[in-house]
Amino acid sequence: MKSEINGQSGREHFGLQKMALAGIIAVGAALRLWDLDRTSLWYDEAVSWSQSKGSLGELIALVAADNYPPLHNLLLWLTMPIIGDSETALRLPSAIAGILSIWLVYELGRLVFTRNTGLLAAAILAISPFHIWYSTEARMYALFAMAGLAFLIALVRTLEGDRLRWPILAAVFGALFLYSHIYAAFSMAGIGVLLLLWQVRSVRAQSFGYQDANTRTFASFCTSCLLFLPWLAVLAVRAKDVVNNGFWIAYPDGPFLKTMMRDMAGSETFFLALAATALLVLIPTRKQSAKTDVDHRAAALLAAFAIAPFIIAYGLSITLRPILFDRYLIAAWPVLILLASAGACRFLPRLGPVALLTAVVLLTIHPLRFTLLQKIRPEWREISSIYLTERKNTDALYLYKGFSAPALDYYLRSQAAFQPLAKPEDLSANSLQPLVWLLFAHASRSEMIELQERMPSQFKETGRWRSFGWGESGLTLLRFDAESGD
Numbered sequence: 001m002k003s004e005i006n007g008q009s010g011r012e013h014f015g016l017q018k019m020a021l022a023g024i025i026a027v028g029a030a031l032r033l034w035d036l037d038r039t040s041l042w043y044d045e046a047v048s049w050s051q052s053k054g055s056l057g058e059l060i061a062l063v064a065a066d067n068y069p070p071l072h073n074l075l076l077w078l079t080m081p082i083i084g085d086s087e088t089a090l091r092l093p094s095a096i097a098g099i100l101s102i103w104l105v106y107e108l109g110r111l112v113f114t115r116n117t118g119l120l121a122a123a124i125l126a127i128s129p130f131h132i133w134y135s136t137e138a139r140m141y142a143l144f145a146m147a148g149l150a151f152l153i154a155l156v157r158t159l160e161g162d163r164l165r166w167p168i169l170a171a172v173f174g175a176l177f178l179y180s181h182i183y184a185a186f187s188m189a190g191i192g193v194l195l196l197l198w199q200v201r202s203v204r205a206q207s208f209g210y211q212d213a214n215t216r217t218f219a220s221f222c223t224s225c226l227l228f229l230p231w232l233a234v235l236a237v238r239a240k241d242v243v244n245n246g247f248w249i250a251y252p253d254g255p256f257l258k259t260m261m262r263d264m265a266g267s268e269t270f271f272l273a274l275a276a277t278a279l280l281v282l283i284p285t286r287k288q289s290a291k292t293d294v295d296h297r298a299a300a301l302l303a304a305f306a307i308a309p310f311i312i313a314y315g316l317s318i319t320l321r322p323i324l325f326d327r328y329l330i331a332a333w334p335v336l337i338l339l340a341s342a343g344a345c346r347f348l349p350r351l352g353p354v355a356l357l358t359a360v361v362l363l364t365i366h367p368l369r370f371t372l373l374q375k376i377r378p379e380w381r382e383i384s385s386i387y388l389t390e391r392k393n394t395d396a397l398y399l400y401k402g403f404s405a406p407a408l409d410y411y412l413r414s415q416a417a418f419q420p421l422a423k424p425e426d427l428s429a430n431s432l433q434p435l436v437w438l439l440f441a442h443a444s445r446s447e448m449i450e451l452q453e454r455m456p457s458q459f460k461e462t463g464r465w466r467s468f469g470w471g472e473s474g475l476t477l478l479r480f481d482a483e484s485g486d
Helices: 002-033 043-052 056-064 071-083 087-112 115-126 129-134 141-160 165-178 184-204 213-245 254-265 268-282 290-319 332-347 351-373 380-390 402-412 445-454
Strands: 396-400 419-421 435-444 459-463 473-481
Touching (some): 071 087, 087 129, 087 290, 129 332, 141 213, 141 332, 165 213, 184 213, 332 351, 402 435, 445 473
16 A cells, blocks of 8 residues: 555656646747847858858858858758748747757756756756857757757767667767767767776776677767768868967956856856856765666766866867857756756755755846847847938948858848948048948947048948947948038
8 A cells, every 4th residue: 555655656746747847848948939039140140041041062161161060050951941041930940959958958867867856957957048048049059059968868878788779879969969069079078088988997897898888888979970070171171270360269368267157157156156066976975886886977977078168178278279168168058057956966955956946046037137138139130221221222332341241141132232341441532422331340349439430521320339249249330421521
């Protein structure tokens, strides 16, 4: 009778957990799907659209000339003919990937730790402003995070002893992860070192062979890397160019790192507390068994996956060229949240999860509201609308900093031509038509003010400068009217 009562209680508890997970995913989905087109596409999103709207061969060639692998572009190439290329349509694949990540972090938590740990991690990820923002952007970041979680689940399943399905899935998901973003190589490097150490131990223990779980896991990992080799050669050329010619990211000094941690977690203090709580999981337990050994190794894999990108990117940034940036760490973020959730559940089973979730909610309220209602991207939609509404057919439009052309091309849609301008001085007063438009793109406020002061007095500001992102970049649209001159 007692066992029946316990069994019924267990089923009810499991049912409540399923309902809780469904509620968490519903909240996460609402936060990611709500008002997807509130902001206009920004430059990087427009580049994704521009690279993906042609043939498959054109897509590969264009992405090969950039700094990242092609998986997200291939996804857009497949979806655009079906759902279109509106702002919402371009961002929808990222939103879906972000929603799936909530479920996957729960599954990974349930697999390695407990269902409660998985629920806690899913709840924190669901309301993470950092994850929400990049789940509403037509770029590779949400897909990158989702692929990383899928890879870890398959890898842990392989480590647990599965001999066929999961090793194959681990190889496939690992390759997809690598084809999502260059930072995947850093997480893979961390995992690779750990797996190699275990493989050496297996050889010394004379358990080497495909019957050994360590060997199968290592083989799946190596297969993932082999599948990525064709694109690795392309990225090696681009990496050499970055080292020789520099990159736009600032040096990771103290203020930079504080800003990065604040953008990811809400405050640098909470980020460090989250990281410290995550490290608690790596402390060995007193009771040892075959199961706890597997669990401990799985937790070590997660830690290597999450920590390696921070360490490697920072090391490269201070020795070669700065490449450390918050959004590139988005695949590590859900895993760090999961490890912190596991640390809280393990060392303070009753109070820890409540304390962690309460801290997250309190620190998330303001950033979440800002992300959903106020955070902006450059207003290419507004700028283009002003020009299309007020221009005449004979007006000329010049774009200063021509690398921003894809964003302007997306919103003009061949309704008006524009010409790139290398420097404002190229727009000489002698060649000005009665009406000329000039758009300054991706310049700081001080740079825009300086440029405007150097232009003829007949140039009047039409579109208001607005700051966004790192460095306070912005857009300013000017109109030259010769008839209004002195």
